[in-house]
Amino acid sequence: MTKFADIKGFVFDLDGVITDTAQFHTKAWSKLADQLGVKWSDDLQNGLKGLSRMDSLELILKTGHKENDYSPAEKEKLATQKNDLYLQFVQTITPADIFPGIKEFLDELNQHGYLMSIASASKNAPTVLSKLGLTDYFEHVVDPRTLTHGKPDPEIFIKAAEIIGLKPEQCIGLEDATAGIAGINAANEVSLGVGSPDILTEADMVFEDTNNITLANIEANMNK
Ligand code: G6P
Ligand code: MG
Numbered sequence: 618m619t620k621f622a623d624i625k626g627f628v629f630d631l632d633g634v635i636t637d638t639a640q641f642h643t644k645a646w647s648k649l650a651d652q653l654g655v656k657w658s659d660d661l662q663n664g665l666k667g668l669s670r671m672d673s674l675e676l677i678l679k680t681g682h683k684e685n686d687y688s689p690a691e692k693e694k695l696a697t698q699k700n701d702l703y704l705q706f707v708q709t710i711t712p713a714d715i716f717p718g719i720k721e722f723l724d725e726l727n728q729h730g731y732l733m734s735i736a737s738a739s740k741n742a743p744t745v746l747s748k749l750g751l752t753d754y755f756e757h758v759v760d761p762r763t764l765t766h767g768k769p770d771p772e773i774f775i776k777a778a779e780i781i782g783l784k785p786e787q788c789i790g791l792e793d794a795t796a797g798i799a800g801i802n803a804a805n806e807v808s809l810g811v812g813s814p815d816i817l818t819e820a821d822m823v824f825e826d827t828n829n830i831t832l833a834n835i836e837a838n839m840n841k
Contacts (some may be wrong), residue, residue, distance in 0.1 A: 619786055619807050619839070620839070621835070621836045621839045621840065623786065623787055624731075624787060624788065624789055624807070625731065625732060625783050625787040625788070626731055626732035626733060626734070626778065626781050626783045626787060626788045626789075627726055627731055627732075627733045627734075627788065627789050627790075627791065628733070628734055628735075628736045628774055628777040628778060628788050628789070628790045628791070628801075628806065629733060629734070629735055629736065629737075629755075629790075629791050630667070630735075630736055630737055630790075630791060630792045630793065630794065630797050631735055631737035631739060631742050631745060631746070632666075632737060632739055632745075632793075633666060633793030633794065633811065633812070634716075634719075634791050634792060634793050634811045635715060635716060635719055635749065635751070636710065636714050636715055636716055636719075636745065636749055637714065637716065638706075638707070638710070638739075638745055639666060639793060641703055641706035641707065642665070642666075642673075642703060643662055643665070644702075644706065645699045645700075645702040645703040645706070646665060646673060646677065646699060647662075648699075648702065649674075649677070649695060649698065649699045650677050650680075650681070653677065653678070653681060653683065653695075654681060654683075655677050655678070655680055655681030655683065656680070656681070661676070661677070661680050663794075663795065663816060664676060664795075664796075665677070666793060666794035666795070666796065666797070667738060667767075667768040667769075667792070667793075667794030667795075667796040667797040667800075668738065668767060668768065668796060669738045669761065669767040670696050670699070670700065670740070671692070671696060672767050674692055674695055674696050674699070675692075678692075700741075703741070704741065704744075707741060707744060707745060707748060708748075710745065710748035710749060711748065711749075712749055712750040712751075714748075714749065715749050715751070716811075716827040717826075717827055717828045718826075718827045718828035718829070718830060718831075719827050719830070720751075722827075722830050722831060723751070723754050725831065725832055726832075727754070729832065732757075732781040732782070732783060733754065733755060733757070733781070734755065734757035734758065734759065734777040734778075734780055734781045735755050735757070735758040735759060735777065736759050736773045736774050736776070736777035736790065737758075737759070737761070738761050738764075738767055738768055738773065739761065740761055740762065742758055742761075743758060746758070757777075757780045757781050759773055759776045759777050759780065761773070763776070764776070767796075768794065768796040768797050768799070768800045769795075769796040769797070769799035769800045769803070770800060770803070771785075771800045771801070771803035771804035771805075772800075773800065774788075774790050774800050774801050774803075774804035774806055775804050777790075778804070778806065785804045785805045785806045786805050786806070788806045788807070789806060789807045789808075789809055789835065790804070790806040790807070790808055790809065791809045791811060791830075792808065792809070792810060792811065792817075792820075793810070793811045793812045793817075795816060795817060795819070798810055798817055798819050798820045799819060802819060802821075807821050807822075807839070808820045808821045808822075809821065809822055809823075809824065809830070809835065810822065810823035810824070811823075811824055811827060811830070812825065813825060821838070821839075822835070822838040822839075
């Protein structure tokens with residue numbers, strides 16, 4: 618078991634952890650699913666969280682038993698259509714959209730000398746961070762284009778530790794997706810879930826309210 622004193626860094630997912638861009642991804646994908654005649658459900662919505670753009674489209678098509686209906690070029694077009702709509706939503710983001718308490722938590726981490734990086738599957742992460750005014754907090758962002766495997770594979774979380782010069786065991790990973798929690802656990806990092814404990818059952822600790830994500834509360838959870 619990792620001890621709190623061993624922790625030197627924090628590896629953040631972005632969408633659904635730092636801000637509610639998860640709702641924008643959901644809106645854009647559900648619109649496309651409608652267009653494709655694929656039934657939307659809570660399970661599909663949760664299953665999509667954390668998946669890359671193409672893996673998301675594949676899951677939607679598979680859910681509707683349409684995985685063999687489109688050529689690679691048509692799939693590219695559909696994914697681009699979704700992303701264009703997503704980017705329209707992203708344009709509306711301001712620093713006021715940072716989840717409550719997250720900016721304070723980032724400041725607390727900085728004050729205590731913790732390192733931090735972004736482990737998001739999103740190619741739009743730098744744009745979202747810039748809209749939120751958080752670019753300076755995250756000098757280190759894993760480029761999802763460099764990855765061989767998507768979440769739930771641990772690759773992105775191992776890379777996110779590596780780019781801040783740490784071993785995975787020295788990091789806590791924050792995630793709102795079950796696929797992400799699985800990746801963090803497989804990377805041997807401590808997993809912190811943001812969302813419902815009923816869904817994030819594999820996380821080492823879960824916070825439903827981002828206001829409660831503080832070093833003191835994390836330490837208390839690890840000493841349980
Ligand atoms: C994140 C989100 C997913 C999204 C993925 C790719 O992991 O949780 O919902 O599909 O990034 O995002 P992108 O912006 O590259 O399409
Ligand atoms: Mg997420």
